[in-house]
Amino acid sequence: MTAQSGISERAQSALEDDFLRQAVRFTADRLRGKKQVSTEQLGNWESWRERGQAIRAHTIANLDSYLAQFADRVRQAGGHVHFASDAAEAVEVVLSIARGKGARSVVKSKSMVSEEVHINHHLQNAGIEVVETDLGEYIVQLANETPSHIIIPAIHKTRAQIRDLFTAAGGEQLTTDTKTLAGFARQRLRQKFLAADIGITGCNFGIAETGTVVLFTNEGNADMVANLPKTHIVLMGMERLLPTLEDLEVFANLLPRSATGQPLTAYLSMITGPRRRGDLDGPEELHVVVLDNGRSRQLGDPHFQAVLHCIRCGACLNVCPVYRQIGGHAYGSVYPGPIGAVLTPLLQQDETYADLPYASSLCGACAEACPVKIPLHDMLVRLRQRRAATGRTPALEKSAFHAYRVAFANHRRYRLAFGTARVLQRPLVQDGGIANGVGPLSAWTATRYAPAVAPRSFRARWGELRQTLHGPSGGSRTSEDGDARRQEEGTRDA
Amino acid sequence: MKASLFVTCLVDQFFPQVGEAMVRILDRCGVTVDFPPEQTCCGQPAFNSGYTDEAREVARTLLRAFAESDVVVSPSGSCAGMIRHWYADLFADDPALREQAEAVAAKTFEFSQFLVRLLNRPDLGAYFPHRVTFHPSCHGSRLLGVRDEPLQLLRAVRGLELVDLPYAEDCCGFGGTFAVKMGGISGAMVTEKVEHVCATGAEVLVGTDMGCLMNIGGRLRKLGQPVRVLHLAELLWEGMQAADESGVTQ
Amino acid sequence: MREADFLRRISERLGRPQPTVPPHRMEIGAPDFWRNPAAHAYAPAERFARELEQVGGMAVSCSSLADLRTKLHDLLAQWQPRRIGTWGGNFVQEMGLNSVLAPYEWIRWGDGGTDAFAHVDVAITGCAFAVAGTGTIVMESSPERGRSVAVLPPVHVVLLRTSQLRHRMGEVLEELAQRKPVLPASIHFITGPSRSSDIENDQTIGVHGPAAVYVLIWPDGAGQP
Structure with missing residues (x-):
């Protein structure tokens, strides 16, 4: 769904979709409940949040220095670093690497930045097959849709719809049983992994002191995307850094617990450069594409710099009473929910998403849930102020x-x-x-x-x-x- | 103790009985209440819609009204939250006004917060033999940090059966102008809230903000649900009178 | 965009002409209470087993290396894998697994390409560390210890020495940090089997990586850290 209509109109059609609303409520409840249990088990959640906030604030306030360090370390480990001012530059970097390799197929793991630059669309236009390998993303791709949740992309799909999509993709005699459906995806995607020329992943965190790219997944697909093809391209937002390895412990506690209520995801992968001499697997080349795309505009802004502290956990979606009613697509943007309603109009400062900050009752549940204490509620108000100041309100x-x-x-x-x-x-x-x-x-x-x-x-x-x-x-x-x-x-x- | 009543525009014009109940309770607690008539509104409707200049001008009525007050007490966690959370920021550009704004913010309290924290009166000796559920308002709890105070007051009421509201902390969908601007979403939110209220089997829904209560109450009425909707002050005052009459003692 | 321009734009937004050395910070890594050993006063092997089982993995406690071989033998006898894959180098000899593996077709990492491991039923590896608090094993890549060994096969068996156990992830990260500037190319923290809840929130295991993770823990006499 595009943003040509306003959020009110898109919300209205979401409100008429009973399955969607029920699925969103069910998922949000489950994730909220699990988060609560896992944060209580950990204990001292407020101290963890404060520490997370302090580390992110320090990192963003010194982003130039940490980014320079990170780039040096990536190169020291044998990787390449590219800097993309906007989505078009990021796409061009990826396409030129793909052209240079004569690539015909790309496998991807879940990455919000790749959605932000619409990389699939551009690769496909260049005649390159792109396969999403996260189960949810694969479903969404087969349906020719976009993710409706940061963490659970196919939250809006029923198992019957998934069976039909998998059948259309070549599955035979599939039932709606979860195991059968996942089994089809495993078998189908395994072939894609082994045949792909390039793997594209996002980056949950980059460690400045070591040039390490850190990925959190549950399925193990990011490992295969990163290890099996000869070329690994990492798409990362420029704000994704942590200064040291030690800092990662804080975010290994904050991110999975906030996102899915897990003490830790099944896989936490740390990639430092391409394969080493004598290694028999791992990529021969590692390219890290660092994306600005409107992020640097938030730096130095007393009210909005903290939006760059976000770790993309989705906790604000799961507690948001508006998201709960309308799901992710109604926002019409890559990033949905409260963080999307703040981040999207900041990254793209035109009319397209100017109405998103109004899709909130300002209840403050988002800010309360945020593991790095981003004052999303305040930011929503300030975006409305900014909007009113332009004189373009009704x-x-x-x-x-x-x-x-x-x-x-x-x-x-x-x-x-x-x-x-x-x-x-x-x-x-x-x-x-x-x-x-x-x-x-x-x-x-x-x-x-x-x-x-x-x-x-x-x-x-x-x-x-x-x-x-x-x-x-x-x-x-x-x-x-x-x-x-x-x-x-x-x-x-x- | 002396306290100035910030009655809020909503209570003043739509729910004056809430203001009256509150004054009577405070009076019973020995508080000398005054009502500075210059007050109108905290400015939140305009502020939350992004109209800062409009909000500031309206907010100045409160700076003037409460300049001489020792303490300001209000029947709304949302309006008190607006003052506490935003006033210093709203007047940031004018040092003199900012100082006044900070002074007013520092002495403003929501009703239950005032009773429990300042007066240390969690038990008013009320008697209210009904099944009651409580909706905690978002701004009161999240902006102002008033979470346990209303519950302390309710738990102390004789005969009152307090039942947990499922998803209590979820917004009812009011959100000021949001309820009109995003009427469809707001309607879906209040519909879910009312489902949870009805699921409790409570005879009475009580809260600390008339904005939320008129929203939830408006939906209940539309559905013909016979749930009484009361502000905490109304419930407590009714219960204090009932205790007087029935001779239930503290 | 050129790197220098990209970085300069950030510096300027932050109010300086070029990157400056970040100020000293007090808040590095986990909060102090978490670093305090008193916060982790539990027996690591038992905790590890409990946490691993919570996430659908299986911990098998062995009294000695000989006991480990017996238990591994029994597991394999039960599974009857068509093909087993192990780490390369001297891993099998060092662990004395030759006779345990003898009845089966087995390959070592390095015997053939990665594709060979795509047809392995059971992977048997060691690990670099384990984190008791989360039931996590830590794998590092090297020429003899390929990344794919632990990810491609449907069953992963890990042989864990008690001396490799740490209470929390931070201890592992601190030890890794000693190896700066260049870490192993690939370090994996693996916590139980591969899983997904993407289909109607119904959790399923073995989506891409292993559906079963067995960790055989044996006391190597090196004492606890």
Whole structure:
């Protein structure tokens, strides 16, 4: 799904998809529950988060230096490092390596950066077969879709749909049994691994002091992608670094527990350069492509630099009540959920995703779940500020807040405004509520009653109320009390 | 102790009985309550929509209203959270106003927080013989850190059966202008919240924020569900009066 | 983009003309309470076995190397693999496994290419370390210890000496850090069998890597670290 429509329209079609909503809720519940258990088992979760935040903040604040060190170490270990300013440059680097090798087939493991630069599309256009090897990504690829969750890409697919996709891909007599389906993928993908010319992986962390690329997976596919083809290309966001090996222990605790509630993923792979002299497997060449693509713009920004601390665990998706209702595709962006609603309009600062920061009730569950304490809630508010400051928010909204300013910045005008509302609401009110609102209020009353303005405000009651108090509150009435009362009684009579 | 009431625009104009219940409870606790009439709104509706200038101008009504107050107490965790979490930032460009904003922020408390932490009065001697479930509002708990205080107050109420709300910490879908701007998503969220409320079999839903409660209550009413929706102050005041009448003692 | 320009853009955004040496930091690696041995006051072999079994692996405790050979013999007799693959070099001799393997077709890493290991039913290897707290084994690559040995076959049997056990991952990372500047090309932390929950959240094992991981632990007399 593209971002040509707005998030509201895309959300609406998601809201009508019962399987999707049920699947998203089920998955989110499962991951939330497992995360809770595994963080409680570890203990001191807040201390771990604080340590994670401190390490990420230090790394990003010194990213130039750590990136230079990382590149040197990768080269020292025999690898090549490429720097890509944007998606197009990253694609060009990959294509030129592929052309140089005369590559005909590429195997990939899950990588959000590869989604960000749409590498599959470009490789296929160049006549190169690309095969996703993560089970979920493979399913999504066969369906010609994009991932709907950072960690569980095929969250939105039923097993019957998966069986049909696998059958279309050549599977024979497949049942909807998980083992059978996974078995087909294993057998099919094994052939692809062994035949591929190039393997492309992402990079969960790069260790600056050793030039090591660290990958976390559960299936073991990233190891095969990295080990079996003669050329291994790593696509990494430039912010993915950790200064030292020791720091990795913190993130080996934070990432899997936050993502899936596992104490550790089945595979944690550390790759330092290509195969060594005498090695019989491992890639002959290792290329690390470091991508900026809008990231450097966040550096030095007091409010948004911390978005680069993100470790892509997906914990914010799993607790987000909006994601829970609409799933990932409704965001229309590569990165969904709260982190997507913040990161996407920061990386791509045009109109396309300007509405994503509004897809939040600002409940703050995301920030609370974040293992490196990114204030996502605050960032969503600040992105709205940024948007409002451009003057491109809807005219109706602007005039509404203009009216709010006029009415609410002074208590006398405020009373007058509500006095008027008391009059205007009369045709709509039944039993103190409004069942069917008009204008913007109808978006509310589609699912719920709206309250009516009370016959007398608190401030109009205050004068009488204070007379009945026991404590020394009772005292002389101010003119304000009288004003409020007269005004409201006056408008009632009007 | 003296305290100024920040009643919030929502309670002032739509739910004045909440403000009254709160004043009566505070009065019973020996607090001298005043109501500075210059107050209107904390500015959050505009602020959360990105309209900072509008929010700032409205927020100044509170800086003026509460300049002389010892303590400010409010029936909304969300509005108190707005003041505590954002006011210094909102007035960051003007040192004098920023100082006033920080001063107001430092002395602002949500109602249950004020009772439990400042007055140390978790037990008001109330009697409320009903099955009750509690929705913790997001801003109160996450922005302001008020988590256990409302529960302490409820647990102390005689006759009250407190049942856990499943997915209690999930947002009800209110989110201010979000409820209108993203009405479909908001509607789906409140629909799920109401399913959980009904699953508890509670007669009464209680909360600490009228924004959330009018949202959940509006959905309950639309469905014809006979669940009473009460602000914590309303429940406690009703329970204190019931205790007076029935002679249930502390 | 040229590296220098790329880095300069970052430096400028961070308010300096070029990269500067990062300031000294106090917060490196795990929090202090986690580094304190008191936080890991458990017998590592038992903990390792429990954690491994939690994630679907199997730990087999052996009283000696001779006992290990017997237990390995019994496992293989039960499985009747068509082909076994082991580490290369002197691994089999050092462990005294010749007679255990004799009834089966078996190959060593280096006998033929990687493809040969794609048709191995059971891989038998050692490891570099194990982490008790998570039930993890650590494999390092070398010419005799190919990366593919542990990943391609459906069953992986690891022979673990108790002296290789550490309580937490950080201890392993610290020891690896001693080998800077260049680490082994490939280091794998493996925790149980390969698995996926991508199909309707239903966990399945052996998606790409092994479906079964057996770790035979034997006391090598070198004492605990």
